[in-house]
Amino acid sequence: MTMNSINPRVYEPAPARRVAFLGLGVMGYPMAGHLARAGHEVTVYNRTATKSEAWCAEFTGADGTKHAKTPREAAQGAEIIFCCVGNDDDLRSVTLGADGAFAGMQPGAIFVDHTTASAEVARELYGAARTLGLQFVDAPVSGGQAGAQNGQLTVMCGGDQAAFDAVRPTGMAFARAFTRIGNSGAGQLAKMVNQVCIAGLVQGLSEAIAFGMHAGLDMPLVLDVIGKGAAQSWQMDNRGKTMALGRFDFGFAVDWMRKDLGLVLDEAKRNGARLPVTALVDQFYGDVQRAGGQRWDTSSLITRLLPAKP
Structure with a gap:
C-alpha cells in the first residue's frame, strides 16, 4: 500500500453527488478517494498539479474523476465542495x-472546510458565502492520516443545520462520525478542545514511559497491563510502544500540532480560558522542533525526557 492509498470499506448508501475536493495532502488525497469509491463524481484541485494527476490516475x-487548474474551475457545477488545506x-x-x-x-452550493483553522476565519467565510448565496460549513477532522486512509475520521461541524444535513450523507464516505456541534465556528472550536486533550495526554504518557524506562521496567509489558485499566487511551494504544522504541x-x-496549539492559545486569549498546561x-513542542523534529509524530515529546542517543 502506498502512503496515500485508501483501505477498502463498505460505504453507507447515499445519493451520488457531483463534488469537488480542494487540497490533496496526506489527509485530502484519501478523503477524496473515498468519495470517488463511494460513487460520487469528483473533481480535484491541488496547488501542485502533479498530485492531482496522480490522484486521477x-x-x-471511478466515474467522472478529473482535475482542475483552479479552485474556481473545480467548483463549477459541483453541489458540494470539500476542502482540506494548511491554514487560514x-x-x-x-x-x-x-x-x-x-x-x-x-x-x-455548499463549501465544506476540513482544514484545522481558526474559528474567526470560519465565521468570515461563512459570512462571505452567505452574501453570495452560498453555504459554508467548518468541519475539521480528527483521526489522523490513518483515519483518512481507513475512512474513519471524526468530523466536527459548525454551520447551518440545513447545510449540515445536506452534506452529511456524502461526507460519511470518509467518516465514522459526522456531527454538527453548533453555529459557524463551532466545529473549529471543538477541534481546539480535541487538541488540548491530546497535548495533555501525550505529555503525561511521555513522562510515564520515560519514568518506567529510567526505572528499568519492561515498558511494552507495562503498557499492555495498564492499558487494560483506567490509564487506557487512544494515545497509549497507538503510540505508547512506538514511543518506547523511539519511532x-x-x-x-x-x-502541525504547533500550528493547531497556536490557534488554541490565540482563541484562549479572546475568550479568557486559562490553559497553563x-x-x-506548546513550549515543549518548540524544543522538539529545535532538536530537528519538525516532521516527527507528536508522540516525539518523549525525546525531551530521555538521554540523547550517541
Whole structure:
C-alpha cells in the first residue's frame, strides 16, 4: 500500500453527488478517494498539479474523476465542495478572489472546510458565502492520516443545520462520525478542545514511559497491563510502544500540532480560558522542533525526557 492509498470499506448508501475536493495532502488525497469509491463524481484541485494527476490516475476506475487548474474551475457545477488545506491563509486563497471556489460555485452550493483553522476565519467565510448565496460549513477532522486512509475520521461541524444535513450523507464516505456541534465556528472550536486533550495526554504518557524506562521496567509489558485499566487511551494504544522504541517517522507532525496549539492559545486569549498546561506543552513542542523534529509524530515529546542517543 502506498502512503496515500485508501483501505477498502463498505460505504453507507447515499445519493451520488457531483463534488469537488480542494487540497490533496496526506489527509485530502484519501478523503477524496473515498468519495470517488463511494460513487460520487469528483473533481480535484491541488496547488501542485502533479498530485492531482496522480490522484486521477489512481482513481481512473471511478466515474467522472478529473482535475482542475483552479479552485474556481473545480467548483463549477459541483453541489458540494470539500476542502482540506494548511491554514487560514491557504483557505482564503482557495475560496476568495477571481480564481477562488466561491467565484465558481452555483447558488445554494455548499463549501465544506476540513482544514484545522481558526474559528474567526470560519465565521468570515461563512459570512462571505452567505452574501453570495452560498453555504459554508467548518468541519475539521480528527483521526489522523490513518483515519483518512481507513475512512474513519471524526468530523466536527459548525454551520447551518440545513447545510449540515445536506452534506452529511456524502461526507460519511470518509467518516465514522459526522456531527454538527453548533453555529459557524463551532466545529473549529471543538477541534481546539480535541487538541488540548491530546497535548495533555501525550505529555503525561511521555513522562510515564520515560519514568518506567529510567526505572528499568519492561515498558511494552507495562503498557499492555495498564492499558487494560483506567490509564487506557487512544494515545497509549497507538503510540505508547512506538514511543518506547523511539519511532516517530509517521503520524501527525509536530509542526502541525504547533500550528493547531497556536490557534488554541490565540482563541484562549479572546475568550479568557486559562490553559497553563497547554501553553507549557506548546513550549515543549518548540524544543522538539529545535532538536530537528519538525516532521516527527507528536508522540516525539518523549525525546525531551530521555538521554540523547550517541
